[in-house]
Amino acid sequence: MLIVDAHIHLFSPEIQAHRDRYAAHDPFFGYLYSSPKARMVSVTELLADMDAAGVDKVVAVGWPWQRGDICREQNDWLMAVTRRHTDRVIALGTVQPLDGPAAVAELRRCVEGGLAGVGELNADGQGFRLDDSGFLSVARAATDMGVPMLLHTNEPVGHVYPGKGQLSLADVYAFIKATPELRLVLAHWGGGFPFYELMPEVRAAARNVFYDSAASPLLYTPAIFRTVIDLVGTDKVLFGSDYPLILYPKRQKMPSFSPLLDEANSGGVPAAALADVLGRNAMRVYSTS
Template sequence: MRQLTVDCHVHLTAPEVIAAVERYRGMDHYFNLLTSSPKNKFATAEDTIAEMDRAGIDVAVVFGFAFKDMGLCQETNNYVMAMTKRYTGRFIGLACVNPLAGGLEAELERCRAGGLAGVGELFPEGQGFDLARQEDMGELAGLCSELQWPVLVHLNEPVGHFYPGKTKTTLPQACTFAENNPKLKIILAHWGGGLWVYELMPELKRTLANVYYDTAASPFLYTPVIYQAVKAAGVLDKILLGSDFPLLSPQRYLEDLAASGLPDAEIASVKGLNATRIFGMQTS
């Protein structure tokens, strides 16, 4: 059985959006905030496949931008569905939706029929919802639980330097989201803002049983010692390689993993085994 290397956090942008980026910036405040950063980059499906091949990534979990407006989300979903079909076996696509929008169930069903396999990356602050309010999250969580779909949510560390996209969504809100929806598989981006530390508390270990954490933006935030820290906390089996490409190449993360001091079997878990379990991927 061959070990897959899986990048669980990759942003795709349709060529039409890149060509008309100023128009889209004018339609969504959060999109404008993130894409106006000097560090921002865009990647089409073809750009992503080329980078995957360079870095040795077998499969990427890909998604568009989670706009506040559901119509714009549908546009991004159209591109992700088309590219997931074009690059069968290389991409697992996630759907972008606004949990507060009308037509949520219909859009999730459309995306399921179109070959997508989860939801994300959602932006609580940018899209205007509160993770801790079940009135905001209950419908989405229930539908995704029925579909056995994971939901990927943006979450950042509450301390340290500011950067575009560092929001005020709190760790308690994320914890309440997990507590309210125990059957839902949740992936918290960017190491979950450090929420994994609290899995050392037995009560939160139970609350966060279905919560996973990706490594997106890790080289900007942490040294490779973080991999030893999550091992010591007993959550290494919940860590997913995620590059945030095109912000960074997945190669940067593979270098950090190689420098982490973890044995090969544990590196293999982060590189892909954990992801294949969550997404039900075939590895042979």
């Protein structure tokens, strides 16, 4: 069975060596990554952790930078990583949607350079609204190019944590209705959006919407896997971890793919859905070929 982690974060050696400099340019990054406790791994560490846990491929994203030039620099590095590790690493490009036409041009450059789509974009972190014209033009360009977008979403209720934003599910729904043909992955279980797919008109509008499980154990009990699969179907759920984030702080010391994979494998995901959720769906959504 092919195992794909559809949501991990990678940072270039340059960013890892100069966190402070990047933090000075980007308050949202600084807020979450100024502390050296916020994990970053090298590509070598990533591949070793993948091998240790039996993960075949990852979908790697960088950071949703506020500045277009830093997005570009990151995209260049991610393109080089995917060229060197074509069989293991699929990567997405980031853009600053507020740059409008320049963001669209950068997305085109990313796709031509072998990146599989755009994301993880973050409205709160990058300071855009889902109805901004620049963001909509990026979404339409992705639709026209036939590539997916990974969008950060989070729950409107529950505990507060660093990085939890204000994005409303009503805004997410308006965006889905505005771009119904876009292959859209809502990260972190869509912030609860799957529940509304029980409404027939929402389900119809969200026919190209998918959900990933990134950071799941920090937010939900393991029942979330079967519950969302029940709500939206086997083919719309993608296993993703948010690696190298520590998902089980009480018992996990180092980044690892294994604990969440174990959670999914040991009853979290119904047996009949495992092959789709742990790999096939990610390949359907993110495959570049």
